[in-house]
Amino acid sequence: MRTEGALGLEAHGLTVRLGGRAVVDRVDLAFAPGAVTAVLGPNGAGKSTLLSCLAGLRRPQAGEARLGGRSLAVVPGKERAHLLGYLPQSPEIAWSVDVRTFAGLGRTVRVGAFGPSDVDRAAVARALAVTQLTDLADRDVTTLSGGERARAHIARVLAGEPRWMIADEPLTGLDPSHQLDAADLMRGFAQAGGGVVVTLHDLAFAARFADRVVVLAEGRVLADGTPAEALAPDILARAYAIDARWTSGAAGPLLEVVARR
């Protein structure tokens, strides 16, 4: 890896126009490793578009995404793949391969010319263990249930041992217990020095597990701060057109949606 130490991920005036409209509109954001940032916002707010720019997979029309101070447009694909693990919103799986092989795809740029080494195999085994897929390792990945498959995708990203995890709705389809597990995984990843940018739609869940929340609406950053600041009732009213209030529950804040505006 060329860049050691803190490796920041930033958006500078990032603008993406699709279908004649700015879907992401002059977004400035800086993410530091060691924290989990949840990007929230209504459907069509531009979250996925923003994340694919941060993952270096989409060229913005204006502005740029930077990794460690360098524009992602000039970071070679292989180096980018070492540093950034990306989990798209609706990932495709074209062929029937076993879960272990599938998770191993996350190490595509790490595996040497003569096939996987013990280091590679160990990393895949760890990723399967923490996502509780060890027992399913020999199953055909296309036969997994939706939630199991979602975990296989997380395992694939973890197996690549990236410095950043950019995950677009990774919790969709997970049962409550596995949602907590996945959230713990992301927190653990951040505590170990990695950076996490994640989108999700469960506001209360985001409030409990994210260090920082960014609210996006119509391509603009509406709020950016601690969960309490960024998910204040007036912001939720503007972003989602709902009347909601926070109450305190035993395990953390609870969001009570009172009415649609």
Add this chain to the structure above:
Amino acid sequence: MRRAAPLNVIFGLLVLLAVLCAISLIAGRVWIPLDRLGAPGDPQWAIITELRIPRTLLALAIGAALGLSGAVLQGYTRNPLADPGVLGVSSMGSLGAVLTLYFNLTAPGETAAFAIAGSAVGVLVLLGLTGSAGGATTFLLAGVVLNVIAEAGVSLALMLSPDPWAASEIVTWLLGSLSDRSFTDVWTATPFIVAGGAALLMVGRDLDALTLGETGARSLGVSLGRTQALIAAGVGLACGASVAVSGVIGFVGLIVPHLMRGLVGGRPSSLLVPSALAGAALLLAADILVRLIPAASEVRLGVAMAVLGGPFFLWRLIAIRRRFA
């Protein structure tokens, strides 16, 4: 990750190939008993060296080229119905070759060069169309269009051909065959097939990554531009050179990866070497069969493959339809 393709399958295929090669040398209109094999000077020896060895080598090389190209094209398009024939790569190659017959360019190198150019244009059109958006449907539709264009071109060449000899030569050649090929044909085609095959064997890891779709593959660090260049060069060289020597032989590239998927699993990189070997075995077996069918004149290999492959293709389509129904 790429592990070695399941070695027992590869070993089994090599044994099968050895047996088929032996049969191919002794079988035909004239059966040559095994004990004569080591008797140079015998007229039967000439049959082996002048006819059967080149024919066997060509069947191996062309079968391997078609099987490998099919496996790569299926991996790239993520579609089990892709193959050089379906996607129009072979017929573009044959259009190139027919032009050389039409213009009476008879040097073997010229036919090969035109066929390779035609195939390469076909692959480039396909990749160009799917490069930006596309997807499997665009790919297959583009293949249909390429097939139509190439066939129209061939028909035009036939109709306009001033020389009835050239026309009948085109027709015979189009049916696809390996009979009466010489070592000249072997030396013309094999280097290109080997070079193309080498390029195709380099894309295994990229194809694995494409299991996650194009965005997924790019996020894993795969440069799709390099992948496409290798595939265009590899399929163009391997299929073009094959078509130049044997005419169009369909369905090998379609059937073989499908059969191998049942043996070694769906991972694209593990399919490449087994598909090359199984393609060689299938074509050689079909060619032996064709030699042994008693008929006034030899049944054309391309026709025989179509007779076998057509129903297989239909069966695949029905199976896929059921899965989506």
